[in-house]
Structure formats: C-alpha cells, structure tokens
Amino acid sequence: DVKVTQSSRYLVKRTGEKVFLECVQDMDHENMFWYRQDPGLGLRLIYFSYDVKMKEKGDIPEGYSVSREKKERFSLILESASTNQTSMYLCASSFAGANYGYTFGSGTRLTVV
Amino acid sequence: DQQVKQNSPSLSVQEGRISILNCDYTNSMFDYFLWYKKYPAEGPTFLISISSIKDKNEDGRFTVFLNKSAKHLSLHIVPSQPGDSAVYFCAATAHNTGTASKLTFGTGTRLQVTL
Numbered sequence: 430d431v432k433v434t435q436s437s438r439y440l441v442k443r444t445g446e447k448v449f450l451e452c453v454q455d456m457d458h459e460n461m462f463w464y465r466q467d468p469g470l471g472l473r474l475i476y477f478s479y480d481v482k483m484k485e486k487g488d489i490p491e492g493y494s495v496s497r498e499k500k501e502r503f504s505l506i507l508e509s510a511s512t513n514q515t516s517m518y519l520c521a522s523s524f525a526g527a528n529y530g531y532t533f534g535s536g537t538r539l540t541v542v
Numbered sequence: 543d544q545q546v547k548q549n550s551p552s553l554s555v556q557e558g559r560i561s562i563l564n565c566d567y568t569n570s571m572f573d574y575f576l577w578y579k580k581y582p583a584e585g586p587t588f589l590i591s592i593s594s595i596k597d598k599n600e601d602g603r604f605t606v607f608l609n610k611s612a613k614h615l616s617l618h619i620v621p622s623q624p625g626d627s628a629v630y631f632c633a634a635t636a637h638n639t640g641t642a643s644k645l646t647f648g649t650g651t652r653l654q655v656t657l
Contacts (some may be wrong), residue, residue: 433585464647469551471649472586481641487644519585530576531645533585 432456434532435520448507450537452520455517458532459525461503463487463495466536468481478503479525511540545569546634548648561619563651565632568613572634572645576645577606577617580629589630590617622655629653 436451454461462477476495484495492514496504497514498523503522507514517538521531547566553560565575573594578586592599592606592615599606605618619626632648 438583462644469649471546471548474644474646477644521585522629530578530588530591531586533578533587535583535585 430431430453433520433522433532435518435534435537437537438535439540440537441542442507442510444511444541446507446541448510448512448536448539448541450505450507450518450520450539451535452503452522453501454520454522454531454532455501456522456524458522459500459522461497461502462521462523462531463493463505464519464521465489466519471521476506476512507539510539515539522536544600544649545572545646546632546646548632549653550651551649552652554607555622555653557624557655558565558621561617561622561626561628561653563617563619565615565617565648567615567634568612569634569636569646570613571636572646573637574609574614574635575606575633577604578631578633579585579626580650581595581644585630594598618654622653624646624655624657627653627655634638 433454463475464472478484478497494506519536520534523531576591577589579589580586590604608615629650631650633645
C-alpha cells in the first residue's frame with residue numbers, strides 16, 4: 430500500500446524552539462509539498478519541492494524552511510516556533526504533471542505554547 | 543487573496559438525497575480541478591477530477607460539473623450515504639505554472655449526511 434508517512438501525529442513545542450516535521454513517501458514521487466490547514470482558511474501551501482535539493486516558496490513561507498536531501502524525504506523546519514504556527518500540517522507528494530493528484534499523509538497536529 | 547472559494551462552510555443532507563457542493567475560482571489560468579475528501583485525523587484523499595476541456599466527469603455516485611464561463615464547479619453525490627460525511631475540498635491547478643503542479647485549495651465544506 431503506497432504511503433506518505435509523517436513522523437508525528439501530535440507535537441507540543443515551546444515558543445522559540447526549533448521544530449522539525451518529517452515526511453517520507455515510498456511512491457518515487459518527484460514532487461513533495463507542505464501545507465497547513467486552519468479553520469476557515471482551508472489548506473495553504475507553505476513550500477514545495479520538485480526534485481532533490483530543489484525547493485520553492487508557496488503562499489505562506491514566512492517562518493518556515495525546508496530540506497530535501499533525498500527523493501523520498503521532505504522536512505519542514507520551524508526555525509523559531511511561535512504560537513501562530515499552531516496548526517495541522519499536511520505533507521503530500523505527487524508525480525510530475527498536473528493530472529496526478531496528491532497523496533497526503535495523515536497530518537501532524539502541532540501546538541506551540 | 544482566495545483564488546478558490548467554497549462559500550458554504552457546511553451542508554446537511556438526508557441519506558439517499560443528492561448532495562451538491564459548490565466551488566468558485568477567480569484565476570482564469572486554472573485548467574484542471576480536483577475534489578478531495580477529508581475525514582477527521584486523516585489526510586485528504588483524492589475523489590474526482592475534471593479537465594477544463596470537459597464540462598462533466600462521472601465516477602459512480604460522484605459527478606463533477608464545470609462551468610468555465612462562470613468559473614464555477616460543483617460536486618454532486620447521488621445518493622448520499624452516511625459514510626460521505628466528511629470535509630470536501632475543491633482544488634485547482636494550471637498546467638503551465640512551471641516546475642511543479644501546485645494545487646490551490648478552497649476552504650472546505652463540511653458535509654453531514656443524516657439518517
């Protein structure tokens with residue numbers, strides 16, 4: 430069964446901490462994405478990557494960075510966590526080309542206190 | 543600037559009836575549209591899609607209609623079942639956006655199918 434796996438389902442971090450969210454896919458997908466989901470705002474794109482070591486900013490990249498050292502792994506980094514980054518974080522992957530829908534992970538619920 | 547809008551945050555439908563979920567978009571470059579379904583504590587799953595060269599696509603109980611002139615699409619579920627209760631996201635993309643096929647999502651509509 431093909432999968433996108435996010436390392437944690439729930440995380441609680443303190444303000445100012447550096448936070449790593451990990452995502453691994455086993456489908457040999459070229460593209461990987463990080464979204465956050467907030468009530469009333471839907472899913473908003475933070476960063477995406479179309480190849481190893483390549484990254485592009487999405488719609489809300491401020492306060493975040495990413496790393497893609499291997500094709501199957503895409504990490505989201507919160508350099509200094511703030512309370513407004515409390516959210517559900519969703520990783521997704523896809524083959525290149527718009528006709529292939531994303532496969533999403535189950536999400537990480539991050540709470541910053 | 544919300545390029546994909548789902549103006550109904552929630553919808554309640556009786557089992558066996560038709561559910562109609564609506565989506566509007568503003569970006570005329572969008573040429574491919576998808577619907578995703580999300581249960582609590584799970585990631586969204588792909589449901590159905592439509593290309594801008596079509597005005598209808600059907601898959602079992604699910605049909606998506608596209609009205610390009612109105613920049614509007616809708617998802618019809620017939621008949622609705624209790625297991626369809628979930629949040630539904632509309633998404634759109636443009637083929638010529640360069641290196642990766644980014645999806646722009648709407649805000650979601652929570653569908654509740656009652657017995």
